[in-house]
Amino acid sequence: MSPNTPDGAGTVAQVGEFGLIDRITRGRPQPRTTLLGPGDDAAVVAAADGRVVASTDVLVEGVHFRLDWSGPEHVGRKAVAVNLADVAAMGAVPTAVLVGLACPSETAVAVVDQLTAGMWAEATRARVGVVGGDMTQAPALVISITALGDLQGRAPVTRSGALPGDVVAVAGKLGWSAAGLAVLGRGFRSPVSVVGAHRAPEPPYPAGPLAAEAGATAMIDVSDGLLADLGHISAASTVAIDVRTDLIEVHQRLVDVASALGGDPRHWVLTGGEDHALAATFPDPRGIPDGWRVIGTVTHGTGVTVDGAPYTGTTGWQHWR
Structure with a gap:
């Protein structure tokens, strides 16, 4: 759907800022962690721990999403998911999100309705509240989400x-979003399973706190690609990480899609971002919680290798490159 698609409710300019806010927030339930929701100068969110985990991301039309590839509801879900995954990667339980929305004045209200419906749907899946935000006019659709969490x-x-002797494990899907992007890039809309994974990822939110409770020594959200993001752990921890491909499951659906498109499913799994799986290191493989699977080891040294050797090719996404 185009931002200019007409709708019975008209455009955002016709509805106005406060009318749009009312449409977005009216009748929406909030979890118990929301002590004061939308409607005041700021929200109040419970922080019983005394600390708040906070993260923010910006999604720009044409850079992070295309409305001819993803519906507004998908974009809304994705915007919330990519931020809450960062909170989970710190070992925290997500509690709330704040939304910044900028769009052209001729944007159809129907687009904003669907966009925010997706945000509320993903927030509900994560058991968090959409507690406030801001909106303004802009030449393109831009979404900024700030996510909060409780340790x-x-x-x-x-x-x-991460320490030498640790094992590396992951929770969640790998390679599915990259496969979906490849499908969309070739002008197709199916298989729905991989296209849907690109349009609206489903991070394993509970896996982050579970990993923290199990003694995870380091953790990260796989947003740019498994090898690229493990590279961040390697650099921050001053250790070497080796990924073993015999331990990584490549789902048959990815194999089928790669065969049809002439792609490499293993490359998608190792370097494809935007699945927002979690990767972590643990001191003892016997203590890894359910939902996590071992894929490699941590040793002395630097850098990330695959089956003991440097990986040939791009390891993940980087802006401005």
Whole structure:
């Protein structure tokens, strides 16, 4: 759907800022962590731990999403998911999101309705509230999400704690979003399973706190690609990481899609971003919680290798490159 698609409710300019806010927030339930929701100068969110985990991301039309590839509801879900995944990667339980929305004045209200419906749907899946935000006019559709989380008394799991002798494990899907992007790039809209994974990822939010409770030494959200993001842990922890491909499952659906498109499913799994799986290091493989699977080891040294050798080719996404 184009931002200019007409709708019975008209455009955002016709509805106005406060009318749009009312449409977005009216009748929406909030979790118990929201002590004061939208409607005042600021929200109040419970922080029983005494600390708040905070993260923010900006999604720009034409850079992070295309409305001819993803519907507004998909974009809304994705905008919330990519931020809450960062909170989970710190070992925190997500509690709330704030939304910044900028769009052209001729944007159809129907687009904003669907966009925010997706945001509320993903927030509900993560059991968090959409507690406030801001909106303004802009020449393109831009979404900024700030996510908050609660450590519940635990220490945050950073990128810098991995130690030689640890094992590397992941939770969530790998390679599915990259496969979906490849499908869309060839002008197709199916298989729905991979296209849907690109349009609206489903991060394993509970896996982050579970990993923290199990003693994870380092953790990261896989947003730019498994090898690229493990590279951040390697650099921050001053260790070497080796990924073993015999331990990584390549789903048959990815194999089928790669065969049809002439792609490499293993490359998607190792370097494809935007699935927002979680990767972590653990001191003992016997203590890894359910939902996590071992894919490699941590040793002395620097850098990330695959089956003991440097990986040939791009390891993941980087802006401005």
